[in-house]
Amino acid sequence: MSKTWLIAQREYLTRVRKKSFIIMSLLGPLITAAIFAVPVLIATMSDNGKVVAVADAGGLFAQKLPEAKDDISFTRVSADLATAKAEFKKAKYDALLYVPKLDLANPEGFQVFSRKGLGMSLQRDIERAVENAVETQRLSKAGLDRAVLDNMKADVDLQTISLSDDGERSSSTGVSTGVAYVCGFLIYMFIFIYGIQIMRGVMEEKTNRIVEVVISSVKPFELMMGKVLGIAGVGFTQLALWVLLSLGITTAVTGSISPEKIAQSRVEQVNKATGTTAVMKKDTKKEGNAMVQALRNADINVALIAGCFLFYFLGGYLFYGALFGAIGSAVDSETDTQQFMMPVTMPLVLTFVVAQATLTTNPNGQVAFWMSMIPFTSPIAMMMRLPFGGVPMWQLGLSMLLLIAGFVGTIWLAARIYRVGILMYGKKVTYGELSKWLFYKG
């Protein structure tokens, strides 16, 4: 055991001291912070606004031009198209909107001229302005005031509450989805990055030929486990650094920019993306507050999720790490790894793909249940189910037990392949060969 510890120590120290590790540890949080900060910055610095000239031959905007927004404003030019075109050419307008004489029941013939083609968002903004105006005119024709209609619009927030044996807990699907993705993705990434590090480490020792010196001092199993544990330590260190630094940076950033502002900029972005009308703008503030409220109130069982995250993080890594180690021992070069990598990485990728479709939308369905039981997929699948709540304790316990049995199994399997593989050179290994290795004696 003390030798395994020595090996783990070496694996840990040589990796943690590498420049690439230090750079990754610093870059990770910066990227995370950037994901939060950039939208805010973009929102505050949003471009100085496009000017759209309106040639209103149809008198659609006779009463008033569309309201100017952050990045778009309207100005009236001659209603005659030819004159308007000349004016457009002279002045620095970004676009020219021509409103023809129109039939309100069937409005068509609108034209937009621009110098270099319209941006997607500008085109959408103009379209919306026109639609709005047409709607308003139709409303007034029907004898309705726009303000009346706006007041009639309902805005309902659903408070979702999961009803379980433990009692009622209010939850927020949005927040749950976010947490689910973050947890799932971190585990997925960690298994990949550090699993491949194990594989490379094994291959390095094999091609360096140091492995024979080392295993004349320790058992192959000790060497493999030392490597797996040492690299796990590296992963945990990186994770801890990321979490701490990210927290530090985001606290600093959100300290200077209030959370309401972030939420607001988010909501605006969402609005833009989904094409909600400008009418919604006044609700933005309210909705932003609601979002912050949701984040604050989201009653996610943090202790349970954090604990399970650590368990599945480590369990998944051990399960796959051993397999990656076995692959590394069976081949002579990186190019030979392909054929063995496929079956190992497929379940991982699959879980993540299926997660998008099923796990988060139906976190307690059949597919989700089975995927969170099978050790190949459970580390990611279970972590994506947990934030939604409602996973019975027996399922969690069974999943954990199966994962433990799973990684004990893969480690056993890997050790059998490993002890033969590390001394086998210059041989193209097939699956048939690998299965024979399992039954070699000592």
Place this chain on the structure above:
Amino acid sequence: MKPPILEVRDVRKQYAAHTALDGVSLSVPDGSIFGLLGPNGAGKTSLIRIITQITGADAGQVLFRGEPLNPTHIGRIGYLPEERGLYKKMKVGEQLMYLAQLKGIHKDEARQKIKNWLERFDIKSWADKNIEDLSKGMQQKIQFIATVVHEPELVILDEPFSGFDPINANLLKDEILAMRDRGASIIFSTHRMESVEEMCDHIALINRSRKVLDGPVRQVRDAYRTQTYEVEGKGRPMVVHPDFEVVKHQERENGHFYDIIKLHAGTTPNDLLRYLIGPGNVEVHAFREMIPSINDIFIRRVRETHPDYVPTEEEMAVKG
């Protein structure tokens, strides 16, 4: 006589369809240099891997100082594999420290021993260099230190001279002799039989998974003496004689000659000498027994046991 440091008893090892060792037994005397000789693929490395506990034997027994091999012996054996290798990106000092600790030496003790070895080889200044920055020859020295830093009782060197330049090879020879003088036993494994003949006290010949021959070098040689002598001199020696036979006769300038003469049973070299300087009436300049090389013995021995033996390519390479 001290009991042997290592005893191998009827060891067998099977790899899938290939038998690597087929009932090999040998005994390494304490404090000796033991040559484990044989062509490539004969089973030497398989045997060594069993002794170093990298693999286990399928059958048979290996005794280290009378006890069946067990993990406590690992720290008492040093092993230099045929394929050398070190962690390229690790510093010399750290690497030696790591390997020494893996052998079970305590940190402080290891530090002192590494320091001594580096001083001995006059390479103290390398301690903070990365392995990849050293030349091949330098790396070999480090590898050797890694093999013996824990002062093993039994040192196993697999093809120790391959890759060493002549200067380092000499250094290595001296170190090996010095280690024996300090009481360690050394197993030398090589297919270049002539290279270790002069150093070994005992040898074992292995061919095609079986031991062909073993014993003290002197004894092996004596058993394979051919009673053949080289004679150089001046004059005209006889051509036919009932007690011996001239295998080869060469006339050289100024009446000099070179003969290879084989004695018939019952004749001693002194009989031949007496004849040469007496009735033969020649002036003898040189008289030397033709001692068979280990290589010759190997081929002969194999031919004796397998009359239809045809050397494989590997074995031919050894002969050449």
